[in-house]
Every structure is written in C-alpha cells, then in structure tokens.
Amino acid sequence: PYPPSAAVVRAIQEASQHKLTRYPDPQGTVFRRRAGEVLGVDPDGILCGNGSDDILTIVTRALVGAGQVMRTPYPSYILYRTLAQLQGAICEEVSFESDWSLPPRFAAATESLRLVVLPNPNSPSGTLVPPDVILRMAEQLPCPLLVDEAYVDFAETSCLSLVARCERLMVSRSFSKSYALAGLRFGFLVAQPDLVTQFEKVKDSYNCDALAIAGATAAIDDQDWLQSTQTRLRRTREESAVALRQLGFSVQPSQANFLWCTRTDRPLKPVYEQLKSAQILVRYMQYPQWGDGLRVSIGTDAQMDALLTVLRRIL
Amino acid sequence: PYPPSAAVVRAIQEASQHKLTRYPDPQGTVFRRRAGEVLGVDPDGILCGNGSDDILTIVTRALVGAGQVMRTPYPSYILYRTLAQLQGAICEEVSFESDWSLPPRFAAATESLRLVVLPNPNSPSGTLVPPDVILRMAEQLPCPLLVDEAYVDFAETSCLSLVARCERLMVSRSFSKSYALAGLRFGFLVAQPDLVTQFEKVKDSYNCDALAIAGATAAIDDQDWLQSTQTRLRRTREESAVALRQLGFSVQPSQANFLWCTRTDRPLKPVYEQLKSAQILVRYMQYPQWGDGLRVSIGTDAQMDALLTVLRRIL
Numbered sequence: 001p002y003p004p005s006a007a008v009v010r011a012i013q014e015a016s017q018h019k020l021t022r023y024p025d026p027q028g029t030v031f032r033r034r035a036g037e038v039l040g041v042d043p044d045g046i047l048c049g050n051g052s053d054d055i056l057t058i059v060t061r062a063l064v065g066a067g068q069v070m071r072t073p074y075p076s077y078i079l080y081r082t083l084a085q086l087q088g089a090i091c092e093e094v095s096f097e098s099d100w101s102l103p104p105r106f107a108a109a110t111e112s113l114r115l116v117v118l119p120n121p122n123s124p125s126g127t128l129v130p131p132d133v134i135l136r137m138a139e140q141l142p143c144p145l146l147v148d149e150a151y152v153d154f155a156e157t158s159c160l161s162l163v164a165r166c167e168r169l170m171v172s173r174s175f176s177k178s179y180a181l182a183g184l185r186f187g188f189l190v191a192q193p194d195l196v197t198q199f200e201k202v203k204d205s206y207n208c209d210a211l212a213i214a215g216a217t218a219a220i221d222d223q224d225w226l227q228s229t230q231t232r233l234r235r236t237r238e239e240s241a242v243a244l245r246q247l248g249f250s251v252q253p254s255q256a257n258f259l260w261c262t263r264t265d266r267p268l269k270p271v272y273e274q275l276k277s278a279q280i281l282v283r284y285m286q287y288p289q290w291g292d293g294l295r296v297s298i299g300t301d302a303q304m305d306a307l308l309t310v311l312r313r314i315l
Numbered sequence: 316p317y318p319p320s321a322a323v324v325r326a327i328q329e330a331s332q333h334k335l336t337r338y339p340d341p342q343g344t345v346f347r348r349r350a351g352e353v354l355g356v357d358p359d360g361i362l363c364g365n366g367s368d369d370i371l372t373i374v375t376r377a378l379v380g381a382g383q384v385m386r387t388p389y390p391s392y393i394l395y396r397t398l399a400q401l402q403g404a405i406c407e408e409v410s411f412e413s414d415w416s417l418p419p420r421f422a423a424a425t426e427s428l429r430l431v432v433l434p435n436p437n438s439p440s441g442t443l444v445p446p447d448v449i450l451r452m453a454e455q456l457p458c459p460l461l462v463d464e465a466y467v468d469f470a471e472t473s474c475l476s477l478v479a480r481c482e483r484l485m486v487s488r489s490f491s492k493s494y495a496l497a498g499l500r501f502g503f504l505v506a507q508p509d510l511v512t513q514f515e516k517v518k519d520s521y522n523c524d525a526l527a528i529a530g531a532t533a534a535i536d537d538q539d540w541l542q543s544t545q546t547r548l549r550r551t552r553e554e555s556a557v558a559l560r561q562l563g564f565s566v567q568p569s570q571a572n573f574l575w576c577t578r579t580d581r582p583l584k585p586v587y588e589q590l591k592s593a594q595i596l597v598r599y600m601q602y603p604q605w606g607d608g609l610r611v612s613i614g615t616d617a618q619m620d621a622l623l624t625v626l627r628r629i630l
Contacts, residue, residue: 002336003335003336004335004336008335009331009332009335012327012328012331012335012526013327013328013331015498016324016327016328016331016526016530017324019498020318020319020323020324020327020495020496020497020498020499020530021317021318021319021495021496021497021498022497022498023491023497023498024497024498024500050365050500050519050522050524051519051521053519053520053521054519057519061401065381065403066380066381066403079520086376086517088380088381176338180335180336181335181336182335182336182337182338182339182521183330183334183335183336183337183338183339183524183525183526184335184524184525184526185339185365185521185522185523185524202401204365204366204368204369204372205368205394206366206368206497206500207365207500208500209365209498209499209500209524209526209527210498210499211327211331211498211499211524211526211527212524212526215331215335
C-alpha cells in the first residue's frame with residue numbers, strides 16, 4: 001500500500017537518461033553484486049528475472065519436460081499448474097494438512113518427479129513451513145525444490161541461508177510485494193552457481209531491462225526503507241487479524257502481507273460481493289475439496305479501517 | 316547511434332512516479348491502441364513482448380513441440396535455432412541462394428513442419444525478400460510464417476498490411492533498433508486476433524513492465540522522430556556503402572542499419588582484429604558452408620569517418 005523507496009524512482013529517472021540506447025547487461029551484474037552483499041549470498045548464485053514469474057518459467061523449462069512431473073502443494077499459487085501444462089508436464093498437487101503443514105508424501109521420491117515448488121509463506125494461507133523442515137524435505141527429494149519466497153519479507157525466517165548447504169534447494173524472490181515494485185517486473189533466484197549457469201541457457205538473453213536492473217539495485221540497497229515498511233505492515237496485519245476475529249472470522253496467523261479469513265456460519269461469496277460494491281476489493285477464493293475464504297491484503301491503516309467499517313455494517 | 320525521442324524519456328520519468336506499485340496492464344492496452352492507429356492494424360491483433368525475443372519465445376512455445384520442425388533461412392539470426400533446441404524441436408535451415416533470394420524449398424509443405432521464421436530484412440545480409448513473394452510462400456505453407464521485421468524501419472517496404480489478408484502470416488517488430496530503445500526491452504507481434512488470443516495463454520502474465528509500456532507508447536507516437544532518424548541513418552548507410560566499395564569491399568545493398576561487407580583478396584578476421592584494437596567494433600561473422608564477412612552497423616557520420624580512416628590505414 002505504500003509507494004516504493006524514493007531512491008528507486010531516482011535510479012530509474014537517472015537510468016532513463018543514458019541507459020535506453022544500448023542492450024542491458026544480460027546478467028544484471030550490478031544487481032547481483034549488491035544483492036549478494038545485502039543478503040549474504042554468492043553473487044554467482046543469483047539469477048535475475050523479469051518478475052519472479054519469469055524465474056518460475058525458466059526453472060520449469062529447464063527442469064520439467066513433457067510427461068514428467070512437477071509437484072506443488074494445494075491450495076497454493078495457481079500459476080505453477082499452468083507452467084507445468086505449458087511444458088506438457090503433469091502437475092501433482094499434494095494437499096496441505098488442515099493445519100497447513102505438509103504431509104510426508106510431499107517429500108516422497110516418485111518416478112518422473114523433476115521439480116517440487118513450495119510457496120513459503122504460502123498463498124492464500126499466509127502460513128510458513130519452518131526452514132529446518134524444508135531442508136529435510138530437500139535432502140529427501142530426488143530433484144530440486146524451489147522455495148517461492150515471494151512473501152518472505154513479511155515473515156520471520158527464510159530459507160536463503162540453506163541454499164549453500166543443499167544443492168537441491170533453491171529460493172526465488174519477488175520485488176512486487178515487499179518492495180512495492182509490481183509495475184517494474186523484477187525477481188530473482190538464489191541457487192548454487194552451477195545451476196544458475198545452466199538456467200542462463202534457458203532465459204531470454206536480455207530478460208531484464210536497464211531500468212528494472214537500476215531500480216531493483218536501488219531497492220535492495222535501501223534496507224532502511226524495507227524495514228520501516230515491514231514494521232508498519234506487520235503491525236497493521238496483527239491489528240487487522242484481531243479485529244477480523246472479533247467480527248467472527250477464523251483468521252489464520254499470517255507471515256505474509258494478507259490474511260486468510262474463513263467462517264462457517266454464513267456464505268462468504270455475498271460478503272465479497274457486498275465489499276466490492278462498496279469499492280473494497282478483497283479476493284474471494286474457492287478451492288475444490290478444500291473450501292472457500294477471503295484473502296484480505298494488508299493496506300494502510302485507513303484502508304483497513306474502511307474495510308472493517310463496511311464489514312460491521314454487512315455482518 | 317542516436318538517443319531516443321525525448322518524449323520517451325519524459326514518459327518513463329512520469330510513469331516512474333505513479334506506475335511502479337501496481338501490476339502493469341497484462342495486455343499493454345494503451346500501446347496496442349496507439350500502435351494500431353499509427354500502423355493501421357487491428358489493436359486486437361497486437362501482442363506486446365519483453366523485446367521481440369520474448370515474442371519469438373512465445374510463438375515458438377505455442378507452435379513447436381518436441382520432435383517437430385521449425386524452419387529458418389541460413390545464414391540468419393542464430394537465436395531461432397536456440398529457441399527450437401529449447402523446445403526439443405528440430406531447426407531446419409534452408410540456405411539462401413547466392414543472391415540472398417530464397418529457394419522454392421523454403422516454402423515446401425513437409426511433415427511435422429510447425430513454424431517458419433524469416434528475418435526480413437535479414438541479418439547479416441541486410442537484404443529483403445519482397446512482400447509479394449512472402450505472401451505467396453505463406454499461402455503455400457501448411458503452418459504459420461513469422462516475418463521478423465526487427466530491421467524493417469530502415470527498409471522501403473514491409474509485410475504488415477498482408478497480415479489481415481493471410482491468417483498464416485505474422486509480423487514481429489522490435490524497438491531496439493529503429494527506436495533506439497534496446498535497454499527498454501519492447502517488441503510486438505502483429506497477427507490475426509484469434510491467434511493473439513492463443514499466444515496470450517503462453518506468455519508470462521505481466522511480461523511487459525509499466526515503464527516499457529509507457530516508453531514504447533511514447534516512441535510509436537513520435538513518428539516525426541522516427542522519420543528524421545531513418546532519413547539520417549539511410550543517408551549515412553548509402554555514403555558508407557560507396558566508401559567501403561572504394562576500399563575494395565563487396566558490399567551488399569542494404570535495407571537495414573548495417574552493411575554486410577565481404578572480400579576475397581585478403582582474410583577478414585585480421586581486419587576485424589585491427590579495427591578492434593583501434594576501438595572500432597564491427598561484427599566478424601563466419602558461417603560454415605557460406606563464408607565470412609564483416610557486419611558493419613551504421614553509426615553517426617563521425618563514427619563512420621573514424622572507421623574509414625582506420626580501414627584506409629590497414630588495407
């Protein structure tokens with residue numbers, strides 16, 4: 001809900017004056033170096049992407065062929081299934097337990113399995129599988145495990161430091177959520193350098209433009225901005241969770257920038273529609289064999305107050 | 316060699332102030348509308364891409380599966396072969412005739428053929444296959460024919476108006492050459508609207524960022540800039556061709572922003588190397604079963620004079 005760091009806008013405006021005529025650096029070296037320092041990872045283990053969707057596409061194309069299997073949890077990000085379908089591959093969806101933990105089957109070594117993708121924190125639940133559990137799964141699996149950390153900047157832990165310890169564990173990150181740069185299209189992968197070298201063969205040569213590289217570098221350089229935004233957003237999230245529970249919702253404790261709200265005493269689709277007609281947009285999600293709910297993104301305090309006011313009227 | 320239109324820089328700077336926080340328009344509607352007006356094509360038949368390399372990737376993924384065939388001329392843009400390989404497909408390369416025309420075999424209906432790609436003007440030759448010849452080939456082929464018009468703004472004709480007449484004929488365009496926006500990553504496809512709807516299923520949801528959409532829209536809106544740059548560049552191209560011929564090169568008449576220079580009286584690799592050590596970068600290309608040459612991009616008049624001065628010293 002907050003605008004990005006002013007340093008990002010300045011970097012883009014500066015780059016727009018002298019970086020447009022030539023092709024961008026195919027590797028985004030300046031970003032990799034700065035991100036490596038800030039995150040404490042090997043710059044050669046960073047792959048820049050045109051949004052983390054591009055990273056997911058690159059990894060899927062590199063690893064999963066026609067007739068092979070990609071595994072994801074269910075319910076989670078619906079793009080994974082589409083990416084498998086584009087490859088003519090099979091997407092095996094393993095249901096979360098009712099407490100949003102993963103069953104042992106999620107880490108089972110089965111035939112033709114080529115890639116496992118785990119969003120962590122997950123959407124729509126906002127829940128997090130602990131890094132030590134993920135490391136054990138990666139060690140058990142016969143193929144790479146991509147941990148999609150699009151929402152991790154709102155969480156308390158991450159799998160980033162595990163990448164160097166386990167070749168099969170990879171982490172993807174997005175600038176669309178915590179850095180407020182959805183319009184810029186920038187994401188990245190952290191994996192062991194040998195793997196990144198292979199993934200580079202699959203990506204478009206110039207997948208990230210010069211403005212995105214400049215903007216993302218300025219963004220990751222401004223960790224003060226990130227921390228202050230994180231703090232504000234987490235406080236709003238916790239206050240909103242309390243208020244929504246008081247209104248009768250079952251609200252999953254969240255490590256992301258949204259709250260997963262369910263209730264059994266009344267249907268949720270009409271609540272979503274009444275909110276929409278009051279110009280408040282939340283996401284109504286209906287998962288077959290699982291149930292429905294409202295995924296409420298965290299806005300400013302004023303935006304959340306507006307939501308609660310309308311809900312008090314409706315309910 | 317010239318900086319882009321000032322309107323592009325202004326549009327990007329403006330967009331950087333209020334377009335970063337939200338996801339970009341997945342279709343790039345504002346660009347499609349303006350481009351449709353400027354080029355006289357149906358906006359619904361335009362697909363925006365993260366550079367025309369992204370367009371080539373989307374079209375290849377949509378049309379060419381493992382074991383199927385994609386056809387390209389030889390010598391031409393080397394990316395086509397890579398894209399086929401990424402799909403596990405076969406890239407069938409049909410050699411140009413010695414006058415850079417295409418043999419009848421290029422339009423033959425053969426088994427498993429799913430896509431034909433023709434760069435027009437071609438690289439490295441700078442030559443152009445006439446649009447009426449291309450239309451006849453498209454009508455003969457059993458599959459789509461993508462005419463890669465990355466360099467067409469430096470030519471005298473184009474296939475754009477043929478797309479509405481023949482479903483199998485598609486045209487891709489780049490903003491990296493004639494619009495001087497290689498750093499921005501923007502290209503587009505023109506095809507019949509039904510096809511564009513299908514290609515949209517294959518692309519990343521947000522493949523073009525908000526800054527690229529704003530910049531490309533401003534660029535295509537400034538046709539005065541394009542025309543004056545075209546005029547300057549073509550004049551420099553013709554003058555350079557004359558001067559290079561006087562130096563003993565065989566120079567192919569060019570419809571692009573480069574000249575293909577060959578000679579048989581001495582090896583060209585040392586010429587390339589001597590130019591490089593004088594900080595003049597031209598492209599040395601060696602094509603097996605075809606021969607080698609220098610592809611000389613057209614720079615400013617001062618840059619071309621510098622090239623000629625060094626060549627007169629070397630030769």
